[in-house]
Amino acid sequence: MRKAFGDFVKGIGIVGYGAYIPKRRIKVEEIARVWGKDVKRITEGLGIKEKAVAAFDEDSATMAVESARRAVQNSGVDAKRIGAVFVGSESKPYAVKPTAAAVADAIGASPELTAADFEFACKSGTTAMQCCLGMVASGMIEYGLAIGTDTAQGSPNDPLEFSTGGGGASVIVGNQGVIADFEEFYSYTTDTPDFWRRPSAEFPQAAGRFTGEPAYFRHVINAAKGLFAKTGLEPKDFDHVVFHQPNAKFPLKAAKILGFEEEKLKQGLVTPFIGNTYSACSFIGLASILDVAREGERILVVSYGSGAGADALSFKATKEAERKRPKETIFNMIKEKEYVDYATYVKHRRKLKDV
Amino acid sequence: MVSPSSSLIWREIPERYGMVGSVCQTCGASYFPQRKVCPKCRRKGKLALQKMPENGRIYAFTEVHSAPRGFENESPYFLAIIELSNGVRVLAQIVDSEKEKVKAGATVEMRFRKIFEAGKEGILAYGYKFKVV
Ligand SMILES: [Zn+2]
Numbered sequence: 001m002r003k004a005f006g007d008f009v010k011g012i013g014i015v016g017y018g019a020y021i022p023k024r025r026i027k028v029e030e031i032a033r034v035w036g037k038d039v040k041r042i043t044e045g046l047g048i049k050e051k052a053v054a055a056f057d058e059d060s061a062t063m064a065v066e067s068a069r070r071a072v073q074n075s076g077v078d079a080k081r082i083g084a085v086f087v088g089s090e091s092k093p094y095a096v097k098p099t100a101a102a103v104a105d106a107i108g109a110s111p112e113l114t115a116a117d118f119e120f121a122c123k124s125g126t127t128a129m130q131c132c133l134g135m136v137a138s139g140m141i142e143y144g145l146a147i148g149t150d151t152a153q154g155s156p157n158d159p160l161e162f163s164t165g166g167g168g169a170s171v172i173v174g175n176q177g178v179i180a181d182f183e184e185f186y187s188y189t190t191d192t193p194d195f196w197r198r199p200s201a202e203f204p205q206a207a208g209r210f211t212g213e214p215a216y217f218r219h220v221i222n223a224a225k226g227l228f229a230k231t232g233l234e235p236k237d238f239d240h241v242v243f244h245q246p247n248a249k250f251p252l253k254a255a256k257i258l259g260f261e262e263e264k265l266k267q268g269l270v271t272p273f274i275g276n277t278y279s280a281c282s283f284i285g286l287a288s289i290l291d292v293a294r295e296g297e298r299i300l301v302v303s304y305g306s307g308a309g310a311d312a313l314s315f316k317a318t319k320e321a322e323r324k325r326p327k328e329t330i331f332n333m334i335k336e337k338e339y340v341d342y343a344t345y346v347k348h349r350r351k352l353k354d355v
Numbered sequence: 356m357v358s359p360s361s362s363l364i365w366r367e368i369p370e371r372y373g374m375v376g377s378v379c380q381t382c383g384a385s386y387f388p389q390r391k392v393c394p395k396c397r398r399k400g401k402l403a404l405q406k407m408p409e410n411g412r413i414y415a416f417t418e419v420h421s422a423p424r425g426f427e428n429e430s431p432y433f434l435a436i437i438e439l440s441n442g443v444r445v446l447a448q449i450v451d452s453e454k455e456k457v458k459a460g461a462t463v464e465m466r467f468r469k470i471f472e473a474g475k476e477g478i479l480a481y482g483y484k485f486k487v488v
Contacts, residue, residue: 023451056429057450057469062481065372065467093469093479102481106372106467108406338453347428 012137013178016075019169019287020066021274021333024053026345028162034342035157042162047248051165051275054151056348060089061099063168064149065106071170072107074326079108083141085115086131088124088279091150122244122278123305132173133182143174150278155203163247165275169283179321183314186226188219195306215308220254223310224302235259239297242268242285244304246276273334288330293317361478371482378405387443409465411439425471433457437485452487464488
């Protein structure tokens with residue numbers, strides 16, 4: 001029997017986090033120039049100025065490892081005490097062979113752990129986090145590592161190409177040295193074909209206008225409202241909110257529908273600067289909020305994965321959040337950049353045939 | 356480049372992922388890559404595994420313009436001898452660093468990157484590279 005709100009999860013939460021944003025950026029303006037598109041219309045439509053581009057030798061696995069190494073360092077957790085590693089991604093370097101095993105080895109974890117890769121479009125990272133929270137709450141493991149990582153795909157000249165970036169972020173869940181207490185979750189899932197990629201296809205396909213109302217908004221709004229109903233909390237009880245951000249417009253609209261002031265969205269809204277980083281999106285947004293969160297501040301995270309589902313999670317920052325600040329913030333990482341032109345971007349992302 | 360076998364790639368994982376080298380428990384000398392015998396102590400040496408520090412300085416470097424097969428598309432790139440903070444020297448690629456910052460004495464930190472792909476369908480080898488910080 002499920003216990004009451006906040007009861008079964010007492011003392012459990014995020015003990016540390018880390019993120020990785022590749023250094024290279026391409027401006028949406030540059031992509032629009034190549035394809036002869038109206039720059040103003042595209043940048044205003046998406047609310048995205050530029051996107052982060054993974055280099056030739058980077059993929060979702062290297063970014064997962066970099067973010068996980070930082071999470072271990074920032075949390076102060078001994079990697080040998082991590083009992084589960086779950087990696088959420090839709091751009092795995094192998095179709096079959098777990099990224100999670102490489103991450104576990106690279107952070108110096110013990111082989112005595114369980115690991116797997118999760119896929120649920122852009123929400124697999126938060127789902128990985130839910131699994132870690134459950135395993136820690138039940139006493140199955142001491143610490144769990146959940147990761148959201150993607151080199152977001154978009155075929156040339158497709159609307160997706162203007163918005164999809166790359167990045168990764170990791171969260172370590174445990175019950176000692178908690179920086180953000182986990183309070184509650186609510187998930188909402190239906191079979192909705194708004195975005196997909198068949199195994200042999202190189203790039204995903206989106207069902208155009210269908211991606212908005214019946215997909216993103218229906219699931220995100222229902223998940224948030226479900227969490228409110230489950231907990232009795234309201235938008236005014238939250239100090240920060242982060243939604244999945246395929247562009248900068250959708251989260252703003254979701255905030256408006258739910259009744260959040262735009263100000264509460266600001267710290268976690270990273271898409272305008274790095275693009276839609278798919279599974280890493282809401283994780284990097286959450287990390288940015290944790291960079292500044294003060295004791296007692298409440299955070300709402302609502303991820304979204306096409307196909308479709310949304311996970312809403314509520315956290316409350318502790319004193320430890322102020323004590324265990326990482327040396328590099330998300331907005332510092334956003335500032336460190338090197339612009340590339342379209343040709344260089346195409347080379348790094350291997351969009352040329354035979355590269 | 357002839358792709359190394361998956362067993363060779365697998366054997367090198369502790370060194371490439373975590374920079375795990377050797378330390379001689381008799382004389383205290385550290386080695387990377389790993390060694391089976393301490394060249395100083397010979398039979399008296401007793402080697403154990405030791406994780407190398409992940410930061411150091413550039414000792415010497417070169418810019419590679421004509422890369423070996425398999426790395427052609429990455430050139431030009433910097434290859435450097437890094438002196439780790441414990442004095443051990445390793446050869447590694449420099450990434451994400453502006454040209455003018457790559458010089459002898461520059462402080463570097465380890466980064467986890469893809470090293471090579473064994474063809475389109477083969478195994479991927481990952482490991483350490485360094486970035487000027
Ligand atoms: Zn010796």
